[in-house]
Amino acid sequence: MSTTADRSRRLGAKGNRTRQRILDAAETVFVELGYHDASIVKITEAAGVAQGTFYIYFAGKRExxxxxxxxxxxxxxxxxxxxxxxxxxxxxxxxxxxxxxxxxxxxxxxxxxxxxxxxxxxxxxxxxxxxxxxxxxxxxxxxxxxxxxxxxxxxxxxxxxxxxxxxxxxxxxxxxxxxxxxxxxxxxxxxxxxxxxxxxxx
Amino acid sequence: MSTTADRSRRLGAKGNRTRQRILDAAETVFVELGYHDASIVKITEAAGVAQGTFYIYFAGKRExxxxxxxxxxxxxxxxxxxxxxxxxxxxxxxxxxxxxxxxxxxxxxxxxxxxxxxxxxxxxxxxxxxxxxxxxxxxxxxxxxxxxxxxxxxxxxxxxxxxxxxxxxxxxxxxxxxxxxxxxxxxxxxxxxxxxxxxxxx
Amino acid sequence: MSTTADRSRRLGAKGNRTRQRILDAAETVFVELGYHDASIVKITEAAGVAQGTFYIYFAGKRExxxxxxxxxxxxxxxxxxxxxxxxxxxxxxxxxxxxxxxxxxxxxxxxxxxxxxxxxxxxxxxxxxxxxxxxxxxxxxxxxxxxxxxxxxxxxxxxxxxxxxxxxxxxxxxxxxxxxxxxxxxxxxxxxxxxxxxxxxx
Amino acid sequence: MSTTADRSRRLGAKGNRTRQRILDAAETVFVELGYHDASIVKITEAAGVAQGTFYIYFAGKRExxxxxxxxxxxxxxxxxxxxxxxxxxxxxxxxxxxxxxxxxxxxxxxxxxxxxxxxxxxxxxxxxxxxxxxxxxxxxxxxxxxxxxxxxxxxxxxxxxxxxxxxxxxxxxxxxxxxxxxxxxxxxxxxxxxxxxxxxxx
DNA sequence: AATGAATGAGAGTTCATTCAT
DNA sequence: TATGAATGAACTCTCATTCAT
The missing domain is CATH 1.10.357.10 (Tetracycline Repressor, domain 2)
Structure with a gap:
């Protein structure tokens, strides 16, 4: 149960890029579908990463x-x-x-x-x-x-x-x-x- | 797939009372928890009726x-x-x-x-x-x-x-x-x- | 738990008519939707009787x-x-x-x-x-x-x-x-x- | 709402094995109980996987x-x-x-x-x-x-x-x-x- | 003879999250 | 760093059936 901040420390360049890709995808999906209909699956799909990858960078959907x-x-x-x-x-x-x-x-x-x-x-x-x-x-x-x-x-x-x-x-x-x-x-x-x-x- | 209006026609006195009980309970629960966290279970529990009863009076949660x-x-x-x-x-x-x-x-x-x-x-x-x-x-x-x-x-x-x-x-x-x-x-x-x-x- | 036969004994003219109405409606609905999608609600609606009426004449859907x-x-x-x-x-x-x-x-x-x-x-x-x-x-x-x-x-x-x-x-x-x-x-x-x-x- | 085909792309060896397990279990259960009485619960139980797993591999019961x-x-x-x-x-x-x-x-x-x-x-x-x-x-x-x-x-x-x-x-x-x-x-x-x-x- | 109301178990499906690799 | 696989609780909704009136 580490926080999002924890997970963002010491990210390499590649990691930072992935993080940003998820963030951008999330904005798009949230805006289009609203918070509740925007699932992690949809967000990670839009970002082109696997579901598991999401939790490397963020503590959860709410965060x-x-x-x-x-x-x-x-x-x-x-x-x-x-x-x-x-x-x-x-x-x-x-x-x-x-x-x-x-x-x-x-x-x-x-x-x-x-x-x-x-x-x-x-x-x-x-x-x-x-x-x-x-x-x-x-x-x-x-x-x-x-x-x-x-x-x-x-x-x-x-x-x-x-x-x-x-x-x-x-x-x-x-x-x-x-x-x-x-x-x-x-x-x-x-x-x-x-x-x-x-x-x-x- | 009948509408809420369909289901509310020809309600007797008892039916109308139940309908209102559900409506009141729903307002309370929606206000407290928001639309998404307000489940039918919670609403019907608050209204004191069975889950199925809900669908006698309403076409669905959204309606x-x-x-x-x-x-x-x-x-x-x-x-x-x-x-x-x-x-x-x-x-x-x-x-x-x-x-x-x-x-x-x-x-x-x-x-x-x-x-x-x-x-x-x-x-x-x-x-x-x-x-x-x-x-x-x-x-x-x-x-x-x-x-x-x-x-x-x-x-x-x-x-x-x-x-x-x-x-x-x-x-x-x-x-x-x-x-x-x-x-x-x-x-x-x-x-x-x-x-x-x-x-x-x- | 009486059988359908039990329920059909001693029916007056009116009762027989109602029974037949349900039977006809059921054939139509079963044929159109198949056994499983044909609900008692739909059958009784098609027959123009209340749900409860169905069980006066028949022991159940299967029967x-x-x-x-x-x-x-x-x-x-x-x-x-x-x-x-x-x-x-x-x-x-x-x-x-x-x-x-x-x-x-x-x-x-x-x-x-x-x-x-x-x-x-x-x-x-x-x-x-x-x-x-x-x-x-x-x-x-x-x-x-x-x-x-x-x-x-x-x-x-x-x-x-x-x-x-x-x-x-x-x-x-x-x-x-x-x-x-x-x-x-x-x-x-x-x-x-x-x-x-x-x-x-x- | 992705199709079954979508979900079956890019499956690893493990995934393919699970998919086949579900398929086999489903055949058994369908044959024994018929389409309607064969629930997803029964199928996944027979396959020894969780309910959610089913939907990783198949778009739905009908599919x-x-x-x-x-x-x-x-x-x-x-x-x-x-x-x-x-x-x-x-x-x-x-x-x-x-x-x-x-x-x-x-x-x-x-x-x-x-x-x-x-x-x-x-x-x-x-x-x-x-x-x-x-x-x-x-x-x-x-x-x-x-x-x-x-x-x-x-x-x-x-x-x-x-x-x-x-x-x-x-x-x-x-x-x-x-x-x-x-x-x-x-x-x-x-x-x-x-x-x-x-x-x-x- | 007929009805409207109520029930509650069970259905299919979704989804945030975890974890071994 | 990244992934695919798996989980299981929770969700909305349906339906055969019962019963008081």
Missing amino acids: LFEELVDDLNRRVRQAMTTASESGGSRLAAERAGFAAYFAFVAEHPGLYRIMRQAEFVAPRQLRQHYDRIVSGYTKRLRAAMDSGEIPPGEPELMAWALMGLGEMAGMRWVLWHDNEPVPDDVLAGTASVVARILGVQE | LFEELVDDLNRRVRQAMTTASESGGSRLAAERAGFAAYFAFVAEHPGLYRIMRQAEFVAPRQLRQHYDRIVSGYTKRLRAAMDSGEIPPGEPELMAWALMGLGEMAGMRWVLWHDNEPVPDDVLAGTASVVARILGVQE | LFEELVDDLNRRVRQAMTTASESGGSRLAAERAGFAAYFAFVAEHPGLYRIMRQAEFVAPRQLRQHYDRIVSGYTKRLRAAMDSGEIPPGEPELMAWALMGLGEMAGMRWVLWHDNEPVPDDVLAGTASVVARILGVQE | LFEELVDDLNRRVRQAMTTASESGGSRLAAERAGFAAYFAFVAEHPGLYRIMRQAEFVAPRQLRQHYDRIVSGYTKRLRAAMDSGEIPPGEPELMAWALMGLGEMAGMRWVLWHDNEPVPDDVLAGTASVVARILGVQE
């Missing part, structure tokens, strides 16, 4: 899933931070962050599907996912209030409102539309609502 | 789940409509609706858990759930714009923003807090963000 | 099936006897019997299907079915030999050969051809083989 | 059965061909074939029982079974007619008559007699009827 959730969280936050750090006003930055978020969702539509599964399968990781994104939002909003760039308000609730808007709009216009990018007018509408939540004029 | 999702949707919309029809300004009404929504979530915290499961298990019902709530919002927002009660805006995006705020705040303050009612200051904060989304002063 | 096999045997033998008693030479009579047999099979194609099922479900009845038909054949063949109408031979084996020819031709040209009547040239060919088995010139 | 039917067909045809190719007249060859057929049935009495089940379970395979044997007969009969060895006739119907005789005699004297070999006088009688069907003097 693999948890790692995947954490990965996604890291990637989405990086995309958003990069975009919103490009300078400009708080509003411009937040809008850029939103656009990056939508772009990320459009490119990795599985994000939602995977996150929704996490409710029961990896609740700790799910909570962390939201917590991290929201606390990033909150920190930036609070700073903008302090600097007078946006009017005072409830930064945490505003942050959750932004999070919720992203989730819903992503679901509505990306997931429900065969993963096409969000149309421009919706993007504009979203920007307008973001402005209202921030309490600034467009 | 039962779908019915449950539809049920929840009906109940939550009724709670919201009742609350927001109590008169007053659009903002007051919408706030009342939100309060009702939170109250409902606090009383039936399983709502979220069940809905999140639906992404893979009953996607049609899930979509309908959001669609119906959002189209209610949208209609009311549009009417309020027409009457000049709230400034013009993108009613549909505003509706999704409200939906997202409800989802996130419900998750954050109800689900993550052992289903306690939402604290007053959060309720106030929410109301403030709702006002901003509607574009009105508090 | 019902056995009765059906016996029924079929009675009917097919009656059809053959009637046809072959119409006078003429032994060959003419036997040919008439064959024609009657084919006609019966074409009209009741389920005969085969049901009989094949009987191998495991009602072996005694199946054996009786063949025994009775063959012993009829044998008796008539022996009489024809004694009277010098056909040359001497092994009556019992000839009888089984006739039986086998009927079975195979029925399967090949009736069952495998959507229950169309046997085409004339096949009928002629059969008659020719029958003549050979009997040892007479055509 | 296993179909393979068994095809196997039997192959074996019986090989036995017949070998025997009837030993030279001599057409009649002598056909008699040898019959003897081989009876011997095979006596040695593998399950043949019948399994074939009869196939009517509903694997109709395609059943039809192929008969078709192949009969078309072998037909071809040989036609050749014998062309060479003048046997008088002209309807080769296909004669073939079905031979098939039917084999089936019935096999059932009557092998199956109904605890699988004893066919007694000599019956064998002689059969040979006599075969001669008649072929249209030759004994």
Whole structure:
């Protein structure tokens, strides 16, 4: 009963490659079929390795899933931070962050599907996912209030409102539309609502 | 391969009672364990009937789940409509609706858990759930714009923003807090963000 | 645990009608689905009665099936006897019997299907079915030999050969051809083989 | 949902041995109990493997059965061909074939029982079974007619008559007699009827 | 004479995981 | 490092049958 971390120590180059192959295959299969219908057989088949090989690199199905959730969280936050750090006003930055978020969702539509599964399968990781994104939002909003760039308000609730808007709009216009990018007018509408939540004029 | 509807026709009083017992037990078990870990055995045990009895009333596990999702949707919309029809300004009404929504979530915290499961298990019902709530919002927002009660805006995006705020705040303050009612200051904060989304002063 | 016979005593007119309705429905369902896929639910549904009603008239599924096999045997033998008693030479009579047999099979194609099922479900009845038909054949063949109408031979084996020819031709040209009547040239060919088995010139 | 063929590719020596063990056990159990009463539990118990092991090698119960039917067909045809190719007249060859057929049935009495089940379970395979044997007969009969060895006739119907005789005699004297070999006088009688069907003097 | 409700054993099948090689 | 083979518990669902009304 060793952990996934144990098993990943001291991997040679070949081992690392195999590990990554499994990880990639798993993302594909989880996204397509959901956590429960994604069997180890299917994942290892997709990765082109034997079933036994899986357990050399991962402690189990759940642990693999948890790692995947954490990965996604890291990637989405990086995309958003990069975009919103490009300078400009708080509003411009937040809008850029939103656009990056939508772009990320459009490119990795599985994000939602995977996150929704996490409710029961990896609740700790799910909570962390939201917590991290929201606390990033909150920190930036609070700073903008302090600097007078946006009017005072409830930064945490505003942050959750932004999070919720992203989730819903992503679901509505990306997931429900065969993963096409969000149309421009919706993007504009979203920007307008973001402005209202921030309490600034467009 | 008869449908659930087929099986529910011509039920006597006793049959209807049994059906309801199963339905209630199923809600409890689904909420606690999630769709996949909720087995028919556990559900029928909780209902106090034999396994075979289940299939007298339902076509299968999935169908039962779908019915449950539809049920929840009906109940939550009724709670919201009742609350927001109590008169007053659009903002007051919408706030009342939100309060009702939170109250409902606090009383039936399983709502979220069940809905999140639906992404893979009953996607049609899930979509309908959001669609119906959002189209209610949208209609009311549009009417309020027409009457000049709230400034013009993108009613549909505003509706999704409200939906997202409800989802996130419900998750954050109800689900993550052992289903306690939402604290007053959060309720106030929410109301403030709702006002901003509607574009009105508090 | 009373027998089917017990249950059929002292039936009123209404009861007899219900019994017959079930019997007819059962034949249809057995023929279509085979013994095992024909459930009591389907049979009673087809008969338009409740499940419980079935057990007023029959001791069980197997017993019902056995009765059906016996029924079929009675009917097919009656059809053959009637046809072959119409006078003429032994060959003419036997040919008439064959024609009657084919006609019966074409009209009741389920005969085969049901009989094949009987191998495991009602072996005694199946054996009786063949025994009775063959012993009829044998008796008539022996009489024809004694009277010098056909040359001497092994009556019992000839009888089984006739039986086998009927079975195979029925399967090949009736069952495998959507229950169309046997085409004339096949009928002629059969008659020719029958003549050979009997040892007479055509 | 992979096929049996899929699962049998790339089997090592050990795997092939296990597969054969299951196949053998299945034949025994099917023959004894019939298709429906032969459960996977009983088959795997008889084979001495776990239930899950079954599905490593076979796509399902039906597929296993179909393979068994095809196997039997192959074996019986090989036995017949070998025997009837030993030279001599057409009649002598056909008699040898019959003897081989009876011997095979006596040695593998399950043949019948399994074939009869196939009517509903694997109709395609059943039809192929008969078709192949009969078309072998037909071809040989036609050749014998062309060479003048046997008088002209309807080769296909004669073939079905031979098939039917084999089936019935096999059932009557092998199956109904605890699988004893066919007694000599019956064998002689059969040979006599075969001669008649072929249209030759004994 | 008839019914609707209930039963529970047993069916076929899947799957995460282990292990000898 | 990788594999193929094996496991067995758990799953959803079916069905002949019984029984109170």
